[in-house]
Structure formats: C-alpha cells, structure tokens
Amino acid sequence: MSTPLRPGAATPAAVPPAGAADRSAGIDVRQALRRDARWRWWEIALLAALAASWFGLPGHALLGNEIAILALFALSLDLILGYAGIVSLGHAAFFGVGAYGAALFAKHVLPDPLVGLVVAMAAAALLGLLTSPLILRGTDLTRLMVTLGVAAVLYELANRFDQITGGADGLQGVVIGPLPGGLEFDLAGRVAWGYSLAVLVLALLLCRRLVHSPFGTGLQALRDNRLRASALGLNVNARLVAVYAIAAALAGAAGALLAQTTGFASLDVLDFHRSADVMLVVVIGGAGWLWGGVLGAIAFKLLHDLIASWTPQYWTFWLGLFLVVLMLVGRERLLRPWTWWRRAP
Amino acid sequence: MLTLLFDGIAYGMLLFVLAVGLAVTMGLMNFINLAHGAFAMAGGYATVLLMQHFDLPFLATLPLAFLITAAAGALMERTLYRPMYAKPHLDQVLFSIGLVFMAVAAVDYLLGSQQQFVKLPAFLQGRLDFEAVGIGKYRLFIVVVCALLALALQWVLARTRFGSRLRAAVDDPRVASGLGINVNRVFLLTFAVGSGLAGLGGALGAEVLGLDPTFPLKFMIYFLIVVAVGGTSSVTGPLVAALLLGIADVAGKYYAPKIGAFIVYALMIAILLWRPQGLFVRKGAR
Numbered sequence: 001m002s003t004p005l006r007p008g009a010a011t012p013a014a015v016p017p018a019g020a021a022d023r024s025a026g027i028d029v030r031q032a033l034r035r036d037a038r039w040r041w042w043e044i045a046l047l048a049a050l051a052a053s054w055f056g057l058p059g060h061a062l063l064g065n066e067i068a069i070l071a072l073f074a075l076s077l078d079l080i081l082g083y084a085g086i087v088s089l090g091h092a093a094f095f096g097v098g099a100y101g102a103a104l105f106a107k108h109v110l111p112d113p114l115v116g117l118v119v120a121m122a123a124a125a126l127l128g129l130l131t132s133p134l135i136l137r138g139t140d141l142t143r144l145m146v147t148l149g150v151a152a153v154l155y156e157l158a159n160r161f162d163q164i165t166g167g168a169d170g171l172q173g174v175v176i177g178p179l180p181g182g183l184e185f186d187l188a189g190r191v192a193w194g195y196s197l198a199v200l201v202l203a204l205l206l207c208r209r210l211v212h213s214p215f216g217t218g219l220q221a222l223r224d225n226r227l228r229a230s231a232l233g234l235n236v237n238a239r240l241v242a243v244y245a246i247a248a249a250l251a252g253a254a255g256a257l258l259a260q261t262t263g264f265a266s267l268d269v270l271d272f273h274r275s276a277d278v279m280l281v282v283v284i285g286g287a288g289w290l291w292g293g294v295l296g297a298i299a300f301k302l303l304h305d306l307i308a309s310w311t312p313q314y315w316t317f318w319l320g321l322f323l324v325v326l327m328l329v330g331r332e333r334l335l336r337p338w339t340w341w342r343r344a345p
Numbered sequence: 346m347l348t349l350l351f352d353g354i355a356y357g358m359l360l361f362v363l364a365v366g367l368a369v370t371m372g373l374m375n376f377i378n379l380a381h382g383a384f385a386m387a388g389g390y391a392t393v394l395l396m397q398h399f400d401l402p403f404l405a406t407l408p409l410a411f412l413i414t415a416a417a418g419a420l421m422e423r424t425l426y427r428p429m430y431a432k433p434h435l436d437q438v439l440f441s442i443g444l445v446f447m448a449v450a451a452v453d454y455l456l457g458s459q460q461q462f463v464k465l466p467a468f469l470q471g472r473l474d475f476e477a478v479g480i481g482k483y484r485l486f487i488v489v490v491c492a493l494l495a496l497a498l499q500w501v502l503a504r505t506r507f508g509s510r511l512r513a514a515v516d517d518p519r520v521a522s523g524l525g526i527n528v529n530r531v532f533l534l535t536f537a538v539g540s541g542l543a544g545l546g547g548a549l550g551a552e553v554l555g556l557d558p559t560f561p562l563k564f565m566i567y568f569l570i571v572v573a574v575g576g577t578s579s580v581t582g583p584l585v586a587a588l589l590l591g592i593a594d595v596a597g598k599y600y601a602p603k604i605g606a607f608i609v610y611a612l613m614i615a616i617l618l619w620r621p622q623g624l625f626v627r628k629g630a631r
Contacts, residue, residue: 087435134614138621140434141377145573146617148566149610156607272562276442283439317450323443327436328428 037212046291050201054194061189067301068196069257072203074281074293076250081279082288083211084243085223086135089144089275090151093131094124094248096270098255100158100165103174103265111177113195117256124252128245135244136237148272155270170266174259185261192261199257200294203250207290210246219243220288280323348480349599350592355484357591358491359553361584363546363564364571365498366539368583371572373515373535374430377437380444381543381568382561388414388544389551389560390452393461403466410548411541418540422533445561453558461556463548487549494542499580511535570613576623586623 053064073095080086101120110116134146158165165171178184183191210216222229222236230236259265268274277300285296303322307315367381388410395406429440469483502508513521514531522528547556554564567590575586590609597608617623 081435087438089438134618138617141371141569141573142617142621144377144438145569146614148569149614149617152566152610153607153614156610160607272566280439283435287435314450314454316446317454320443320446320448320450323439324425324447327432327440327443328425 033212033217043291046294047201047204050197050294054190054197058188058190061193063301063305065189065193065196065261067297068193068200069254069261070278070281070301071294071297072196072200072257073251073254073278074285074297075200075203075207075290076247076254077278078282078285078287078290078293079207079211079247079250080243081282082286082292083216083219083223084240086240086244087140087143088135088147089272089279090147090149091247091251091278092270092272092274093147093151093154094128094251095255095258095274095278096151096154096158097127098124098252099259099265099269100171100255101252102256103171103259104164106176106260107171107174111175113176113179113260116176116260117199117253120256120259121249121252124255125245125249127252128248129241132241132244136240148275151270151272151275155267155272158267158270166266168267170264170268172264174263174265176260176263185263189261196257196261199253203253204290204294207250211290215239215242280319284326349596351480351488352484353592353595354588355481355487355591356553356595357588358488358495359546359550360567360571360591361587362491362494363543363550364568364587365495365580365583366536366542367568368572368575368580369511370536370539373511374532376426376430377434378426378441379438379565379569380441380448380561381540382563382565383445383448384414384418384540384543385547385550385564386448386452386556386558386560387417388541388547389556390456390461390547391544392548392551393463393556396464403463403469407545407548411545414544414547415537415541417544419533419537421540422536426536427529427532445565448561449558456558458558461551463551463556465552483552487553490549494545495580495584502580507531507534570609572623574613574616574623582623 057064073091076094077088077091080088098120101123102116105116105119106113131150134150135143138146159167162168176185179191179195185192185195211219218229218234218239221232222234222239226236255269258269281296281300282293283296284299285292285294304315304319307318311318363385364381366384367378370376370378370381391410391413392403392406395401395409396403401409425444429437432440465483469486471482473480473482473485502511510521510526510531513524513526514528518528521531547560550556554560570590571583571587574589575582575584589612593612594606594609597606601608
C-alpha cells in the first residue's frame with residue numbers, strides 16, 4: 001500500500017530562504033514518489049512464486065487457472081475501487097462482454113487466442129467508455145445501482161438474444177486455436193494455466209507502472225478528495241473515464257481467458273454473484289494495493305474449496321459469517337491478532 | 346388492461362411497504378443496508394410457521410409478523426448495525442451482503458429450500474368483477490392495507506412529535522442531539538419499525554411474490570431501485586417509485602415476457618442518469 005503524500009513532512013526543511021525551501025520540498029515529493037515505485041523484495045518473491053507454482057504444482061492446473069483468472073478480474077476491480085474510489089456492483093458486465101466477445105470471435109471469425117484476447121479487451125473497453133458517464137455523477141448508492149443495472153441489462157440481453165449467445169444453455173462449440181509456438185490447449189489445463197498466468201503477470205506489471213505514474217498518483221488524489229483534486233487542476237472526469245475504460249479492458253481480458261481456456265461461455269459470466277465475489281476478493285486481499293487482488297483470489301478460492309468440500313450446500317453461510325466478522329472487526333485488525341483486545345483508537 | 350394496471354398497483358404498493366423502511370433508515374443513517382430483504386423474508390416465514398404450527402388465522406399473523414421482525418430488527422441494530430454506521434459505504438455493503446448470505450443459508454438449512462405457501466382465508470380468495478375489469482380480492486386487500494399504512498406513515502412523519510424528531514435527526518444528527526434529542530433512540534425505533542414493515546410486507550407478499558430462501562437476494566435489487574429512484578428524504582418519493590416499478594414490471598412481463606426485467610433496469614438507469622439523487626429530493630437537504 002502506498003503511503004499518501006504528507007505535505008507536513010516537507011515543511012520542517014522550509015526554514016531557510018523561500019526559494020530553497022520550494023526546491024527541497026519538490027525534491028522530497030519526487031523522492032517519496034520514487035521510493036513508493038521501487039520494487040520490494042517480497043514483490044519479486046511473489047512474482048517468482050507465481051511462476052514457480054506453474055512448475056511445482058502441475059496437478060492443480062485447473063484450480064490454478066481459475067485463481068489466475070479471478071486474480072486478473074480482481075486486479076481490474078482494484079484499479080477502480082482501490083485507486084479511484086468507484087464502488088461497483090456490476091463489474092461482471094465487462095467480464096461477461098470479454099467472455100462472450102472472445103467466444104463469439106473464436107467461433108465465427110478467427111480461432112487465434114491472442115487476437116481474440118485483444119478483440120475482447122477492446123469490446124470491454126468500449127463498453128467501459130460508453131458506460132463511464134454513468135459513474136461520474138451522483139452518490140455511492142447511485143453508482144452501486146447504476147453499475148448493478150448495467151450488468152443486469154446485459155444479462156437480460158444475453159438471455160433474450162439466445163440465438164447468438166446460446167442463452168441459458170451456454171455457447172457451445174467454441175474451438176480455440178493453438179497459442180504461438182504451436183501450444184495446443186490440453187485437457188489437463190497446464191497450457192491454459194500458463195497462458196492465464198502470463199497474461200496476469202503482464203497485467204500486474206502494466207498496472208504497477210500505471211499506478212506509480214503521475215496518472216495513478218492523480219487518481220489517488222481524487223479518490224481522497226475529489227473537490228481538492230479538481231481545484232489543483234486535475235481533470236477529474238477525464239481521469240475517471242480513462243481508468244474505468246482500462247479496468248474494463250482488464251476485466252474483459254479475464255473474461256476472455258475464461259472463455260478461451262474452457263472453450264465455453266454461458267449466462268453465468270454476467271451473473272450478479274460474479275460481481276459480488278470479485279468485490280469480496282478485493283476486500284479480502286485489501287483494496288488500493290495491487291497484490292491484494294492476487295492474494296485475495298488465492299485466499300478466496302482456497303477458502304471456497306475448503307468450505308465447499310466440508311458443507312457443499314451451505315458454504316454461503318460461512319462465507320457470510322466470515323464477511324460479517326471481517327467487517328465488524330476490520331480487515332486491518334483481523335490480520336493482526338495482537339490488537340484484538342486493544343481499544344480502537 | 347385495467348386489471349393489469351390494478352395488479353401493477355398492488356405489486357407496487359407491496360414493494361412500497363417492503364422498501365419504505367429501507368428508505369427511511371438509509372436517509373437517516375446513511376447506511377446502505379442490503380440485508381433489508383432478510384427481514385422481509387423473516388416476516389413471511391413467521392406468518393407461514395405461525396399458521397402451520399399454531400393454527401392462527403392469516404389476519405392474526407400479520408401483526409405478529411410485524412412485531413417479531415421489529416423485535417429482531419431492534420436487536421440487530423443494537424448489536425450488529427450500530428458499530429457499522431461510521432464505516433465506509435463499501436464496508437456496509439459487504440457487511441449486509443454477508444448477513445444476506447447467512448440468512449439465505451440458515452433458512453435453507455432449517456426449513457428447506459422449497460417454496461412456502463400461505464393459505465388465504467376464504468373471503469380473500471376469488472375475484473370481483475366490475476364490468477370488464479376483474480380485481481382479485483386479495484390484491485384489493487393489499488392495496489387497501491398498504492394505502493392505510495402509507496397514510497399512517499405520512500401522518501406520523503408530518504404531524505407527531507416523534508416525526509419531527511426523526512426529520513430533525515435526518516437533516517443533521519449532530520445539531521439534533523445538541524437540541525436534546527436522543528438520536529440513538531430515534532435510530533433504534535426507526536430501524537425497528539422499518540424492519541417490522543418489511544416483515545409485514547413479506548407476510549402480505551408471500552402469496553404474491555413467492556417465498557423461498559432466496560427471497561432476499563431476488564428482491565434486493567427491487568428494494569434498492571425503489572430507494573435509489575425515489576430518494577430517501579420523504580415517504581412520497583419511494584411510494585411513487587414503487588408504483589412506477591410495480592406497474593412497469595407487471596406490464597413488461599405481460600407484454601414482453603422475454604425482456605420484462607430489461608425494461609425495469611433500463612428505466613432505472615435512465616432515471617438515475619437524469620436525476621442522480623433520485624426523483625424527489627427536498628431542496629436544501631444534503
């Protein structure tokens with residue numbers, strides 16, 4: 001998690017002449033930004049662990065693939081929720097458009113997975129651009145409702161035009177061609193897992209570059225105080241539209257990965273529970289922190305598998321209980337057991 | 346045609362009673378409570394169980410459904426909801442969605458996932474025919490009860506001392522508590538009554554809307570639409586929004602069954618684009 005800039009930290013240096021103070025403050029800010037952007041050892045370790053999992057756990061390829069896709073999806077929600085402060089209960093809209101886009105493209109135009117991925121991302125980004133005016137106005141409640149509504153509208157449309165989408169039965173007969181280098185998607189799913197992991201790592205690197213750029217710093221400024229950010233001369237709306245479209249493209253990529261690696265797309269990709277799940281993943285992992293999506297996805301999937309194998313029918317009860325306790329205690333405190341019996345500040 | 350309109354009105358009235366508690370508590374505490382439907386479900390199940398196990402008549406179970414859910418609401422407000430008021434909206438959304446998940450799974454576990462039925466007394470069955478317009482007796486009953494409730498609510502809010510305290514607390518809780526109003530108590534009472542109304546709505550609607558453990562998830566979106574479109578600062582706003590939604594939904598499902606829900610969502614997005622704060626917002630309110 002990046003530390004917010006503290007103007008107060010720079011002021012003690014500002015005792016001597018005014019000009020020098022300005023310069024030293026400027027250097028301080030730049031140094032602070034650069035310090036935030038530096039690679040930490042654990043970040044490199046996490047990347048290495050992601051790569052190593054592919055070699056070390058060949059038996060868990062299907063689960064690993066699901067986790068990679070969910071992590072990418074969560075990363076995209078984290079970008080708008082954690083960095084820009086846009087609450088969304090309808091992020092599945094972009095996931096679904098990506099999934100259907102990739103599946104339909106492979107079925108009717110070209111089976112090449114990489115071209116399909118780009119097409120799906122473009123379609124989702126376009127939808128993000130089109131729907132971005134909806135999230136610029138109103139309160140949190142309005143945003144929740146409008147994003148929920150967009151996903152619901154898409155769900156109904158996909159249900160209505162079932163000759164195109166296959167409706168409730170799903171889109172059958174999607175055949176995906178081999179990856180460059182002649183790698184065919186196999187039944188065991190190792191190639192699929194590697195493909196998803198590669199896309200995830202690329203997206204992580206891209207997002208990391210993005211949030212430490214002036215654009216990303218501006219996003220965090222407007223998340224914390226929109227009025228002040230616009231008074232400082234940031235074009236708030238342009239930034240929100242841009243980040244919404246980027247996040248939509250990443251969600252579309254996640255959807256496309258799902259459709260390509262399973263060779264299937266159904267109404268389920270647009271369902272409400274998908275939007276709720278991904279929000280949960282971001283919250284478990286921690287919002288406003290790029291690795292939160294990855295860690296949250298791993299925790300969520302493992303938790304899901306564990307509880308579902310124990311009580312398959314009622315696992316949502318334990319999920320709900322977990323959420324309630326998490327929110328009542330607070331994520332920060334739950335992860336630090338030694339603060340449990342301390343009074344909240 | 347007119348029958349359809351009347352069904353839409355009955356449906357809308359029912360949605361109003363179900364959602365009005367949510368509107369008031371949301372306006373009062375600025376708390377996004379997605380678990381409101383769980384209270385409605387509790388009311389519905391209270392009616393079903395009371396009728397099955399204690400042989401109470403349907404009409405007698407309605408006030409009991411109200412009381413039971415109101416008591417449950419008061420208890421939950423005291424223990425679970427109060428610490429959440431100061432938290433960000435996202436935390437509140439996740440907290441209440443967690444409650445919904447728990448309620449759905451718990452009811453499923455305790456009572457089974459099958460649909461529950463309410464046996465209506467004989468005088469509420471059948472339909473009245475005026476010329477070409479057929480009106481279900483039970484629908485008429487719902488409309489009358491809900492209209493009376495709406496009038497009573499409006500009266501309480503506008504005319505009584507509690508109502509003026511409530512409005513003061515909604516406008517500015519800090520100033521209100523400075524004036525000697527016990528804001529916490531007002532919150533507690535309002536939350537209890539709001540949950541009770543949801544329970545009553547659930548009991549009344551068990552026959553029309555259907556009652557099974559997924560009820561809170563199925564209707565959560567509808568309640569939220571009513572509140573988001575109607576605004577949270579009055580009783581009339583949610584009422585008009587609920588009627589609009591009820592009529593649009595019934596008409597949409599009748600004339601275009603495949604895209605009925607589509608119409609509702611599209612309508613909501615259009616209204617929220619046009620007026621992001623809801624249709625009816627008092628000037629000067631936050």
